[in-house]
Amino acid sequence: MDYKTIIGETEYKFEEKKSIFIGYIKHIESEYEAKKFIDDIKTKHHEARHNVYAYVIGNDMLIQRYTDDGEPRGTAGIPIIELIKKRGLTDIIVVVTRYFGGILLGVGGLTRAYVNGASGVIDKAKIVDRVLGKEISIIVPYEIIGKLQYFFDVNKIHVDNVLYEEKVIFKVRIEKIIVNKLLSDITDLTSNNFDVEISDDVMYFKNEGRYFLNNEIQ
Template identity: 45%
Template structure:
C-alpha cells in the first residue's frame, strides 16, 4: 500500500479556440469499468459533439493505460490527454475532452495544444490530491490526561475522526504512516505511559496542501 496522486472528485471546465468549443472532464475512478462508464456518460451527454476524446490510468502502479482519439488525426488528441495524466503522475483517473468543431481547422500542433489544455483544466477542476497512507489508531486515555492529549493533537493538526466519552476518553485518529513511530513515542511520553494505543486499519486519505479533504 503506497501513496499516490489522483483527483478528489468530478471536475469540468471549458474554453474556446478558433470557434471550437472544448470541454474538459475528469473524475476519480477505481476500476477500468468505472472509467468506461464515465466515458459513456459524457459521450451520451454530448452525443452531438464532433469528438469525445478520452484517456485513463487505472491502478496504483498505472497498470492500465488507455486512450482514444475518437476520429481526430492519430496522436493529436488521446495521447496528449494521457500524457497530461502521466506528467502529473496521477493514478485512478479518467479524462474526457469534448470538442464541438467551430469551422476552423487547428492543424496537428493546434490540436495537441488544445487537447492538452482540455485535459489539464479538467484535472485542475477535479482537484489534484495526494492519497497518503494513514494508520488509524484507537486511543484510550483517562479524563485527567485528555486535555493535555487534546492540546497536542490540535497543535500538531492531527486528523481526529471521533472522540467518545465513556469510563475513559476514546479517540479515533489517523496518522501519516511515515510519522507513526514518532507520534506513538511522543504521545506515550506525554502521557507517561498511561495510555492505550491500538492499531486499526491502514487507509488512503486525500490530502491537499497538508489538509484532509472530505
C-alpha cells in the same frame, strides 16, 4: 505507495476557431468506472464530433488507456495521457469533447486544443495526496485529557472524534509511516498510561492535513 490524484469531478469549456471544447476530469479506481464515465459523457454529448479520453489507474500507473476518437492519430489521446503522467496524477480520467465548428485546426492546432482542454480541467480540479494510513484510538483516563488535547494541537493532528465513556477515546487518522513515532510520543507524554487500538491499513485522501475516505468527500 503514496501518490497524487484528484477528488470529485470538474469541467472546463473554451472555444477555438468556432469549435467548442469541453474538458472533464473525474477520480476513478477501476476500468469499469472509467468506461461508465466515458459512456455517460458520450450520452450527454451524443451530437459532438469527438469525445477523446485518456485515463491512468493505479499507484504504479500500470493501467493506461487513451483514444483519439476519430481525430488524426496521435493528435489527441497521447498528448492528454502524457500530460496526466507529467503532472504525476493517477486514478483519474480526462475526457475532452469537441463540437466541430467547421474550421480545420491542423495537426498542431488540434494537439494544442486538446492539451488546453486537459490542462484547463486539471488546473481546476482539487489535487490531493492518496496515502496509506491507519485510524488510531487513543484511550486515556479523564485526568490526561488536557495533555493529549494540547499535544494534538501543537503537532497539528486533527482529532476526528472524541468519545467520553469510562475513559476518553480520541480517534485520529494518520499516515502509517508515523504511527510508531506518534505512539512513542504519547507513551512519553502519559508515562505509558494509555491504551490503543489500531485499524487495518486504509488508503486515505489527504487534504489540508486531514484524511478522508472516498465516501466522505463532498
